[in-house]
Amino acid sequence: MTAGRCTAALLAAVLVCGLTCASTAAAEEAITEEYESISNANEHVQAQDDYARSQKRREITEHDDDQNEPPPSSSSSSSSSSSSSSSPPSKDYFKEELVIRPLSSGDIYASFQFQTRWDTDFFAPGKKVSHYRLFPKSLGQLMSKFSVREMHVSFTQGYWRTMQWGQPFLPAPPGAELWVWFQDSVADVDGAWKELTNVLSGIFCASLNFIDSTNTVEPTASFKPLGVGNVTHQRFLRYAVLPREIVCTENLTPWKKLLPCGSKAGLAVLMKSEKLFHSSFLSLAVHIRPVCQDWGCKGTAWELRQTVNVVFDLHTTGQGKREWSFFKMFSRTLTEACPLATSSKVYIDVTDNPQGELFELNPAAPSLTQAVVLGDRRTYAVYDLMASGTFGLLRSLNVLLRWKTPGSVDMLRPLLHGERYVAGYGLQTGEIHTLIYNNHPYRAFPVLLLDIVPWYLRLYIHTLTVTSKSRENKPSYIHYQPSKDRLRPHLLEMLIQLPPNSVTEVTVQFERALLKWTEYTPDPNHGFYVGSSVISALVPSVVAMDTSYTLEHPLFSTFFPCKEESSYFVRVYTEPLLVNLPTPDFSMPYNVICLTCTVVAVGYGSLYNLLTRTFQVEEPSPGVVKRLANMIRYLRGVPLL
């Protein structure tokens, strides 16, 4: 009886799925056509809105369909019936994980990573990818339309405090950051970049459309591709930061809709905006890159990583008590894994707590695992959400960390750390100071420093000084692209060798420009933001890094490719700067135009006067009566008086 009902349900599901897929495929084609025709007419804004809206609608229906389907491993019939093509279906899978790291400051760091991998090629000649299953279609179409090879976008609220919290798994600067590597087949990279930012702005409901040539740069060395591929000329790279971007629910919602399960199941149910935005640091990111399909790297697969990094504050969220639970952090508990996921895990960093003397975990972790991450071997308690035993009798998982001792954990100082500030007073000139700390006791290592300064702070590169341990430290490589007014920013890239256990200070002077009154932001006296400096480095590792590809790693340890055992890659973002500029009086345009024109007219008038008139002896003008009499005499024809 039950078996019969099951098959009937399965049949119905397959039928429904096939129908909806056919109809949505037609709709999707219509949308694509419409979108292309609009975008060809260069109406970015309109296009991006329509596109994003229709895409979002499409996503929802698609994911709902997906949820009706059984997981891919159990059934291949549904995928083959819906793909309706003769080629074998390309393999895709979805993994989700959550890492929780108690920070020495008492705060807690939660890092979500969702990986969607798809063994397909968007750019294979003669083949148009039109069927999407787990991979979000809006991003897939974006990739193929703009020939994007690699795309990294992040939206961050708050500043990551490296000295208190250590290194994050995925660094991101405050505000919005976008960097894209285009395929080498793209001829007009700037045009593609402009359109891409507008479309992304629609997809994520963010102000990415404010990215233009005045804040876009092509770094030569700091942002190398993270995926496979051999194009490394910076001609195909575009990098932009919007330090002023405010991240809010409207960015989180479209972000969540890119997930196969949306926010309906799996780890994503924890992402409730009222809790996530009530935190010290929140960073949403989407990374797309080509990766190897297998260990031999015979074909490329596309990897989409969606990440959320959040730091909950001990005092505001935790009410001062060092006691954290899923419910306290997210006001939700976990009840199931995402049915579409092949792996769904929760990791809790228990390295400082091997015997449970610092804090206790409740429920106790079913297993422990070790991973080498950021140059350190860490131990993690693992809760596998795919295992049925994890959820216990209550059918929900609410991991509780309770500290036994109020004392804080000693944190190893991060080996690399950066700070930045503006020195000087007044609104005429100033000096940018960047401090880079190498806390390694005996190893020197080189770092790449990337500075992007808007054109209205005119840098004087001859004032650049780099000092370490009060001695001049000449950079071995400097790439400086001066700014063009209203066209492009300053780009300064340097390779600096940091001596062991030292602070390296980089200073450069600038001059503040007076802008046109229409170029100021609506709150000009708030100041202008300058994006974070980016410090990229290969930091000497304490333990041997894992460079083998044969083992299954947790997602958080595999973002930056690791090529050698002795060092690991770190990117550190410094604080963004807030710089005041001199302002004109915004209420005065008419007055100024009138007054200046008056002065010019005084000059013109006095010269005109002297040029056109001649000197004459002033004769006293006759009185009124005499003039009247003369007029009558003139009419009478008698001689005048």
Place this chain on the structure above:
Amino acid sequence: MAAPLTLVLIVAVTIRAVLFSSSLAEPLMERVEVVSPLNAWKRVVEGLALLDLGASPYSGDVFHETPLIIYLFHFVIDYADIVFMIADGITAVALYLAVQDYNKTVFRKQKYALEADRYPHDCLELIRTPKEMYYIPLKVALFYLLNPFTIFSCVAKSTCGLNNAVIALFILSTIKGSAFLSAVFLALATYQSIYPLTLFAPALLFLLQRLYIPVNFYRPSFWLFTLQYAVMYLGSLCVIVCLSFFLLSSWDFIPSVYGFILSVPDLTPNIGLFWYFFAEMFEHFRFFFICVFQINVFFYTIPLSIKLKEHPVFLIFMQIAIISIFKSYPTVGDISLYMAFLPVWSHLYRFLRNIFLVSCVMLACSALFPVLWHLWIYAGSANSNFYYAITLLFNVGQILLVSDYFYAFLRREHHLTHGLYLKRKDGSEATLVLK
């Protein structure tokens, strides 16, 4: 006569040398009244630094000097102080010699006129005597070298001093009658900052006058000489521009120097009229007003040349003054050049109407510039309008000064032909008016 000049030079150099080594030199280099984006020393150094980094100095929007300047300082960067002192010395000596020669010409003409009995008899008190003219060249040198504006400009190493030297050499070679050198220096001055282009007319008039060629459009000799001078001028301009091209092998300097002067993209405050006007300008009127303001500088050349065709040296003075008032990035160094000519017109003093007022305005403004700048930029207790108001007043003062000298000059000429004590028809004492 050489001894007092040497003394003045020594005093001037000493003052500059002392200031160069004092703590005043550093803040002066940042003063917006003294340096503009066009001629700031900091930007010259930046251009050289960019060259050292392997980038074109014109790839950014900081450096706006001509390639010849960068070539010059590529070699003498370590002796920049001396170069600027020498430039000031050259300007002073050139003006000294030029004025000396000019005075001789004036005196000779006056003698001929007296002998021909062309002056009315009551004009004897307008006749200039050799005694009062004797010290004028020295006063000119003194006015240039010891003018605080020149000193500040030199100590701030504003390349305006070099432009002044080129213009002074142009004046000297014109007055000495060397058409070729005059054309070369005029081309060099034009190459440096476009605006001296308007000095072409007075130079041509002076040279024609010197060769006794009347300004008559029906005379081939007039056209022949005009063509000759124009070809020399354009030829040397062409040579200089091509030379600049070969120095850096790119034409980037044309938009970066001349485009920058003409389109005024940098709104850094200065003592001129452009910066605040274009900071507050409505975007769609911007181009129109840029055209109006730039034409305004060149516009006066033709009517002034017609009115003053008998007095080309006064015309040169007028043109330099107009340029320094209405140019897009003026500095006090530009003002000091035309101020050096004021002693030459000391005989006009009796006809000046508001010299006292103008002097007070100029002095008060010069003192108020740094005060209001400090209040706006550092103290934050004033806003940009305060500084703007002072630049307006300063420019009104300059305009009044120049038009007053123009008035006095015209009036003196009128008296020299019509007599000093004019009578009305009824025999009572008359007053002169412009009609």
